[in-house]
Amino acid sequence: MACSKDSVEELDLIDSSTQITEAEDITEMAHTEVNGNITEVFFAGSKMLVEQHNGDYIYEGDILLPPDMVSHEEVKVVFEKNEIVPETKSVGRTSGRWPNNTVYYAIESGLDNKTRVYDAIKHWESNTNIKFVERTSQSNYVYFVTGSGCSSYVGMIGGRQNITLSTACSTGNTIHEIGHAIGLWHEQSRVDRDNHITINFQNIQSGREHNFKTYEENGMDGDEFTTHLDFGSIMMYGSYSFSANGQPTIVKKDGSTYSIQRSALSSEDVKGINSMYPGTSPGTTVTTTEPEYIDGEYYTVHGLYVLRYYGQWYYYTRYGWRTVIYVDGAWRYAY
Ligand SMILES: [Zn+2]
Structure with a gap:
């Protein structure tokens, strides 16, 4: 590599x-x-x-x-x-x-x-x-x-x-x-x-x-x-990406490299x-989906009551405040 x-x-x-x-x-x-x-x-x-x-x-x-x-x-x-x-x-x-x-x-x-x-x-x-x-x-x-x-x-x-x-x-x-x-x-x-494509796992560097x-x-x-x-x-990665032995790691279905x-x-x-990213007609303005949040304010976002502080979200649990993040449609603890 x-x-x-x-x-x-x-x-x-x-x-x-x-x-x-x-x-x-x-x-x-x-x-x-x-x-x-x-x-x-x-x-x-x-x-x-x-x-x-x-x-x-x-x-x-x-x-x-x-x-x-x-x-x-x-x-x-x-x-x-x-x-x-x-x-x-x-x-x-x-x-x-x-x-x-x-x-x-x-x-x-x-x-x-x-x-x-x-x-x-x-x-x-x-x-x-x-x-x-x-x-x-x-x-x-x-x-x-x-x-x-x-x-x-x-x-x-x-x-x-x-x-x-x-x-x-x-x-x-x-x-x-x-x-x-x-x-x-x-x-x-x-x-x-x-x-x-076919992945030749036997040619990939160990651990990769x-x-x-x-x-x-x-x-x-x-x-x-x-x-x-x-x-x-x-x-697209090439036929020899992460090869351990100089042999191809990715080939076409007919076995050839590309x-x-x-x-x-x-x-x-x-x-x-x-x-x-579909185009917008000239002159039209698309409203941003991301609202502006103010530090120190409480909001209900995606169904959870959360505190905004220094650009991050906090959620109050019985153990105290925990940083939370919204990923793939769910709130999760960040740490
Ligand atoms: Zn890349």
């Missing part, structure tokens, strides 16, 4: 329209130097295996999980009545959308090669209904920041959310990480992916098998916004994204 210095340097070569066959050259990793420990955690009510590294919880190589939503013990449901179990899960999240198709962002002043960020944003804006606006005082925003690899959260998580970019992350990798931030999962994790589960298997929320797996998707690209959104990517 992209854990050695050599493959990091190779990342610089891929910002072109050429197709590349070896996935490890261009797929994104949150941390390139060291492999973290594989840990079992609970996220959004489901048990899953993640990589833990320097306080980050990393899923599928470059997806960050919000630490305050990760628990080492089974999360208790505060209020079960309205719990909604998502029926289909796959390539894009059904929650965590950016209101009004607008992503607010800021860029770390010291970030190297800011042009790749502006180019990636321009690519998104000219091909989809998503708009990017430089943040002034908005509380929910993407922060492009220097990191040891390329990584992102999936969907709008609330508050500041980092997209990390090392020097080696190209414009194409930045387009991919923005894809996560607006809500896309990896293409090979679709629920119907077994109709299109969790990266090859579908989102349904991992209990993540989502839906399919296109009809079939797209090998050309900028979110090329992936990190130059541009594919036409299927654009189709899926625009059905997640």
